[in-house]
Amino acid sequence: MTDVDPRIDSPGREGLTGTARSSVYEPVAVGERISIPPDGRPESAQPAWRGDFPIDWPADHYVARRDFTRFLVLTSLAFTVGQWWIAFQQWWRERRGRPPLKRIAALSDLTPGAVLVFSYPGENDPCFLVRQRDGGLLAYGQKCTHLSCAVIPDPEQGLIRCPCHEGLFDLGSGRPLAGPPPRPLPRVVLEVRGGEVYATGIEERTV
Amino acid sequence: MAAPARGFTREQRTTIVYGILGFVVVLVVLQLWLLTATMNAFLGGDSAVVWPAGLASTACLALNAGLLLYLRRLEQAAARASTR
Numbered sequence: 001m002t003d004v005d006p007r008i009d010s011p012g013r014e015g016l017t018g019t020a021r022s023s024v025y026e027p028v029a030v031g032e033r034i035s036i037p038p039d040g041r042p043e044s045a046q047p048a049w050r051g052d053f054p055i056d057w058p059a060d061h062y063v064a065r066r067d068f069t070r071f072l073v074l075t076s077l078a079f080t081v082g083q084w085w086i087a088f089q090q091w092w093r094e095r096r097g098r099p100p101l102k103r104i105a106a107l108s109d110l111t112p113g114a115v116l117v118f119s120y121p122g123e124n125d126p127c128f129l130v131r132q133r134d135g136g137l138l139a140y141g142q143k144c145t146h147l148s149c150a151v152i153p154d155p156e157q158g159l160i161r162c163p164c165h166e167g168l169f170d171l172g173s174g175r176p177l178a179g180p181p182p183r184p185l186p187r188v189v190l191e192v193r194g195g196e197v198y199a200t201g202i203e204e205r206t207v
Numbered sequence: 208m209a210a211p212a213r214g215f216t217r218e219q220r221t222t223i224v225y226g227i228l229g230f231v232v233v234l235v236v237l238q239l240w241l242l243t244a245t246m247n248a249f250l251g252g253d254s255a256v257v258w259p260a261g262l263a264s265t266a267c268l269a270l271n272a273g274l275l276l277y278l279r280r281l282e283q284a285a286a287r288a289s290t291r
Contacts, residue, residue, distance in 0.1 A: 044289060062221045065228055066278060072231045076271045079238040083264040086242075086249050090257045145250070183251045204252025 034058070104129055104190070104197045110137075113155050117142065120188055120199045127188050129197070130155050130171065137197060139188035140174045146181040160185065175207075183207075214288035220281055227274045234267045241267075 034056040037046055052067075054060050099121030110116065110131040120127045126142040130153050140160070144151050149164035153171060160169035167179035174185040189201040215223065245260040 044286075058217060058221070062217055062224060065221070065224045069224060069228045069231055069275060069278065072228075072235050073268075073271045073275045076231070076235050076238055076268045079235070079242050080261075080264045080268040082242050083238075083245060083261045086245050087257050087261045090249060090254050094254070182247060186252075204250070206248060206251030206253050 099199075099201055102199045104139075104199055107192055107195050107197055110197070115153050115155065118199075121202065126150065127199070128153055129188070129190070137190050137192070138171065138174075139190050139199065140169075141186040141188065141202070143185075144181055145176070145183040145185060146179070151185065174205075214285035215281060217285070220285065223281065224278060227278055230274060231271050234271055238264050238267050 102120055104118050105116055112131055112133045114131045116129045118127055119125055127139055128142050129139040142150050144162040144167055146167055149162050151160050151162045153160045158171045160171055165180050167181040168177045169185055170177050174187050184205045187203040188199050191198045191200050241260050241264050245256055248256045
C-alpha cells in the first residue's frame with residue numbers, strides 16, 4: 001500500500017477516498033456476485049450482516065423489497081392486535097351490562113328551552129339535557145363523534161354545534177347534518193317518574 | 208409450499224418477492240379497512256361485526272406470515288446451494 005498515491009482519482013484508485021486499490025472493488029461477475037467483498041473472502045465466509053447491506057444493486061433491490069415486506073407483515077400484526085383490542089373492549093362492554101338508573105333533575109326545574117349538563121353513566125361521560133319549547137325532553141352525550149370535543153346545543157335553532165371543526169347535528173335526532181362527525185351523538189334514554197327525570201340507558205347508533 | 212433444493216437464483220427470488228409484496232400490500236390495505244370499519248361500528252354500538260372482523264384480520268395475518276416464511280425458506284435454500 002505504500003506505493004499508492006493518496007490523492008483521489010490518481011491512477012489505480014479512481015474515485016476512492018480510502019487507501020485500498022480500486023481493483024479490490026472491480027466487478028467480477030462470478031455467478032450472482034458482481035463485486036467481491038472488501039476482505040476478498042467468499043460470500044459464504046462473510047458475516048451475516050453483510051447480506052443485509054449488499055454492495056451490488058440487484059442484491060440491494062432484493063433486500064429492500066424483502067425488508068419492506070417484513071415491515072408490512074409487522075403492520076399486519078399491529079392491525080390484528082388492534083382488531084382484537086376492539087373485541088376485548090366489546091367483551092368488556094357486554095360484561096358491564098346496562099348502565100344504572102340515575103336521577104337527573106326535577107321536571108319542574110326545567111323551563112322550556114333550558115339546557116342542563118350532567119354526567120351519565122360515569123363521571124367522565126358528559127351529557128346534556130334539553131327541555132324543548134313543546135315540553136319534550138331530549139338528552140345526548142356531549143362528546144362529538146368526530147374527535148370528542150364538547151358539543152353545544154342551540155335549542156332556538158334546533159341544532160347542536162361542535163365548535164372545534166364546525167360539526168353540526170340535528171337537535172331532534174342527534175344525527176350529523178354537516179362537518180366531519182361520522183356518527184350520530186349517543187342518545188340518553190330518559191324516563192319521567194313522579195315529576196323526576198331519570199336517565200335509564202345510552203343508545204349508540206351508527207346512522 | 209416447499210422451496211426447491213437447488214435454490215432459486217437471486218433474479219428469480221426478486222421476482223417472487225415482488226409477487227409476495229403485491230399480495231401483502233393488498234391484505235394489509237384490507238386489514239386497515241376492516242379496522243376502521245370495525246372501530247366505527249363498535250363506537251356506534253354495533254357489535255355484530257366485531258368478532259367476524261377479528262377472525263378475518265387474523266386470517267390475513269396468518270396468510271402474510273406464511274408468505275414471509277416461504278420467503279425465508281427460499282433464502283435458506285439459496286444459502287445452502289451457494290455453500291455446496
